[in-house]
Amino acid sequence: QKEVEQDPGPLSVPEGAIVSLNCTYSNSAFQYFMWYRQYSRKGPELLMYTYSSGNKEDGRFTAQVDKSSKYISLFIRDSQPSDSATYLCAMSSNTGNQFYFGTGTSLTVIP
Amino acid sequence: EAGVVQSPRYKIIEKKQPVAFWCNPISGHNTLYWYRQNLGQGPELLIRYENEEAVDDSQLPKDRFSAERLKGVDSTLKIQPAELGDSAVYLCASEDRGRTDTQYFGPGTRLTVL
Numbered sequence: 653q654k655e656v657e658q659d660p661g662p663l664s665v666p667e668g669a670i671v672s673l674n675c676t677y678s679n680s681a682f683q684y685f686m687w688y689r690q691y692s693r694k695g696p697e698l699l700m701y702t703y704s705s706g707n708k709e710d711g712r713f714t715a716q717v718d719k720s721s722k723y724i725s726l727f728i729r730d731s732q733p734s735d736s737a738t739y740l741c742a743m744s745s746n747t748g749n750q751f752y753f754g755t756g757t758s759l760t761v762i763p
Numbered sequence: 764e765a766g767v768v769q770s771p772r773y774k775i776i777e778k779k780q781p782v783a784f785w786c787n788p789i790s791g792h793n794t795l796y797w798y799r800q801n802l803g804q805g806p807e808l809l810i811r812y813e814n815e816e817a818v819d820d821s822q823l824p825k826d827r828f829s830a831e832r833l834k835g836v837d838s839t840l841k842i843q844p845a846e847l848g849d850s851a852v853y854l855c856a857s858e859d860r861g862r863t864d865t866q867y868f869g870p871g872t873r874l875t876v877l
Contacts (some may be wrong), residue, residue, distance in 0.1 A: 660803060695767070695854055695868035696806065741807050750819065751866065753805030756850060 654655045655679055656755025658741055667763050671728040675741035675754045678722065680741065682743040684750075685717050687726045690756065699739075730763045765789065767869035769855050781843035784872045788857030795832060796866060797840050798854040800802045806854055806868075812838065813860075842874075850876045861871070 658675045665671055674688075679682045683704055688696035700715040701723075702708045714727040722742075726733055738756040769786040775780050790862050791816050798806035804856035809828065811819040823830065829848070831837040840850055852873050856866040 656805075658805075688868075693870075693873070695856075695870045698865055698867065701865050742805070750808050750811070751806075753807075755803065755805050 656743060656754045657739060659757055660755050662758040662760065664762060666730055667676040667731060667761055668732060668759070669731050671731050671735070671759060671761075672743075673726040673728075673739050673757050673759070675724050675743075676722055677724075677743060677752075679743075679745065679752075680719075680722065681745040682722075683729040683746065684744045685715070685724050686751070687713075687715055688740040688742060689755075690740060692737075696740055731763045733763050736760045748752045767855055767857050768869055769853075773868060773873045773875075775834055775877065776845055777877050778847055779844040780840065782845050783811050783839055783841045784853050784855075784874075786838045786855030786856070786869060788838070788842070789859070789867055792857035792859045792867075793835065793859040794860050794866075795838050796856040796858070797830060797838070797854065798847035800852045800871070802851075807851075810815055812846060845874075845876045847867070848873055850874055 656677045670728045673692045685702045687700040702715050703719045706717045713748045716725045718748050738758050740756045741754040746750045795812040797809040800806045810823045810830050812832045830840045854869040854871045855869045858866045
């Protein structure tokens with residue numbers, strides 16, 4: 653079993669839709685949870701960073717962590733064509749420890 | 764603030780040839796990572812440096828891969844000899860541990876082995 657599971661998609665939504673991206677994990681020691689956005693032929697770019705459980709909001713993006721269910725989510729409100737990219741979840745057990753990445757979900761927002 | 768710089772951006776070589784990738788991390792970032800990303804997959808850690816010391820190289824295929832980080836700044840990742848299965852994107856990331864606790868990635872080097 654992989655440390656982190658993520659549905660690869662692809663996911664296609666109309667502009668303005670609410671997008672929900674999810675990851676599950678198996679290691680209960682994970683405490684740091686990240687979402688990265690990766691455009692084609694670019695390196696991953698950090699979107700959201702959350703420690704432990706709870707919600708974090710930044711503009712149109714909301715990250716949720718449910719440690720009891722070992723489940724994290726990223727919500728994108730009012731999605732835009734510029735949000736079209738691959739979204740990677742990542743997590744680690746402690747600062748400086750190895751990051752474990754999901755496989756990424758490919759998102760296309762149609763104008 | 765300049766980001767993580769990698770070169771070359773693209774490299775095409777024939778199998779059994781050597782290849783090297785270079786990374787310049789964000790200024791002041793003491794931690795440096797090399798990842799390999801296959802198509803449709805997330806990045807997989809190859810090696811992590813704290814300053815000039817390799818503190819986690821357990822997933823580096825040491826028979827053909829080597830890395831160095833002289834003076835704790837720039838780093839080079841080498842493959843010799845390259846195999847067909849080495850075709851992937853090689854990503855470098857850096858982190859200022861204790862201040863940001865997260866990694867910033869470069870654009871990657873896309874390697875194609877023919």
